[in-house]
Amino acid sequence: MLPTLPPLREVIAKYGLSAEKALGQNFLFDGQLLDRIARVPGDLRDASVYEVGPGPGGLTRALLGAGAHVVAVERDRRCLVPLIELTNAFEGRLTVIEGDALEQDEAALVGRGAHIVANLPYNVGTPLLVRWLSDDSWAPWWASLTLMFQKEVAERIVAKPDTDHYGRLAVLAQWRAAPRIAFTVNRAAFVPPPKVTSAIVHIVPTEAPEGVKLPVLERLTAAAFGQRRKMLRQSLKAVPGALEALERLGIEATRRAETLAVADYVALARDLSGAR
Structure with a gap:
């Protein structure tokens, strides 16, 4: 049985949290939408999940509710207390790491075969994606990526030749992986609303072509x-x-x-x- 948790808006109000533009934060409160994101990678019961930028823990709740064991990296100290409360509520299935996601050894934290699921802060989304796609060893340590991006970035990831969005990111994402846009997310779903529509991208690794460096x-x-x-x-x-x-x-x-x-x-x- 899942623990009874206060509404996320109450948690935000209790701790006086607000999304910080400097950290690229936009909070999601819609439980149904968060559950939908958590379903994209498939059955997460007893699976390991790596989350970047959980903020107050909206998506984290959905992942834990789906049965996952979650390692979440958060650099905003304001969000650590509500995340620790989630750790206690879910009896050790959540590990919270304070720090910069760009400085973590993810495989050491969460192990091989983990799913990465994150509402990525806009200011580090593309650098993290490039890092995960540029793994020297293949198959990579991650089993799948389920990531929130600005819709324009998502379109660049899945773009086909002879289109405006086709470029280096499309080639990097597609030469040994299969990306797709799972669904789009209206800007009104966020607090505060960003200026652009977002999209959930799902990426799974495929076999790497032989003889390519x-x-x-x-x-x-x-x-x-x-x-x-x-x-x-x-x-x-x-x-x-x-x-x-x-x-x-x-x-x-x-x-x-x-x-x-x-x-x-x-x-x-x-x-x-x-x-x-």
């Missing part, structure tokens, strides 16, 4: 999309061997970065990885 792929996409209005023969000329690789693979050097599929970038990176 991540640093090579990153250098290719940085060069190509760094000058996305130029033809590849211009944007890639600073990458040693790239123009020759285009020719070997039959990719026209007059094309632009956004016209190449993720598989094309993988093929180029494999060719150059082998050459090195």
